[in-house]
Amino acid sequence: MSTTSKVVLGVSVILTLSTVAGVHIKQRLDQERLHQGVVRDLERLERKRENLRVLEQQRVLTQQLEAQRTQREQVAIAKG
Structure with a gap:
């Protein structure tokens, strides 16, 4: 396997894991x-x-x- 292939594979794995982790974190926050x-x-x-x-x-x-x-008004009228 060439060095370029290994780098591309590594980057792909990292991006995939990052995407999966990001989705799980977003779901938890939601x-x-x-x-x-x-x-x-x-x-x-x-x-x-x-x-x-x-x-x-x-x-x-x-x-x-x-x-x-x-009631007070009625009492006052009656007295007044």
Whole structure:
């Protein structure tokens, strides 16, 4: 086997191994990125649930305060 043939074979093997390794690394990075997307979605859904719970509490408190204000106004009118 000539020296040129050996060099070409060596370069071909190196390029092939590099390509295979690059593809595997890229796949691993893509899988990790997809997994992080799922984690972010779950965190966003949890924040949304918490925000809805807080909003409902605020609605209840607002209704209670409005009822108290109405009651005070009626008492003030009755006394006045």
